[in-house]
Amino acid sequence: xxxxxxxxxxxxxxxxxxxxxxxxxxxxxxxxxxxxxxxxxxxxxxxxxxxxxxxxxxxxxxxxxxxxxxxxxxxxxxxxxxxxxxxxxxxxxxxxxxxxxxxxxxxxxxxxxxxxxxxxxxxxxxx
Numbered sequence: 796x797x798x799x800x801x802x803x804x805x806x807x808x809x810x811x812x813x814x815x816x817x818x819x820x821x822x823x824x825x826x827x828x829x830x831x832x833x834x835x836x837x838x839x840x841x842x843x844x845x846x847x848x849x850x851x852x853x854x855x856x857x858x859x860x861x862x863x864x865x866x867x868x869x870x871x872x873x874x875x876x877x878x879x880x881x882x883x884x885x886x887x888x889x890x891x892x893x894x895x896x897x898x899x900x901x902x903x904x905x906x907x908x909x910x911x912x913x914x915x916x917x918x919x920x921x922x
Contacts, residue, residue, distance in 0.1 A: 803832075817891075
């Protein structure tokens with residue numbers, strides 16, 4: 796099954812690093828679970844709001860530089876946050892990253908504060 800990014804998702808990708816955009820475009824073509832872009836580039840004020848709300852633990856987010864994106868599973872016209880959907884989406888992101896030779900980190904692989912919707916370019920390669 797092949798999905799496409801909506802106009803809204805493409806708008807939310809504005810300001811992202813071109814290699815991250817390529818991975819997103821590769822992932823949407825092979826994902827078994829449709830997804831939408833929930834957040835890409837963030838302003839410092841938005842990041843501060845998320846920290847204050849407990850949705851983030853850092854003011855130094857990769858979102859601030861366009862090196863991170865958050866996605867949401869899109870099932871039957873509804874956003875879904877069920878954990879089992881996100882490893883399936885992550886598999887598509889990881890495969891697209893391998894195919895494009897772009898080092899990528901999935902927040903779902905973090906040992907603490909696992910973040911299934913979050914993907915970012917590796918800090919070592921993309922400081």
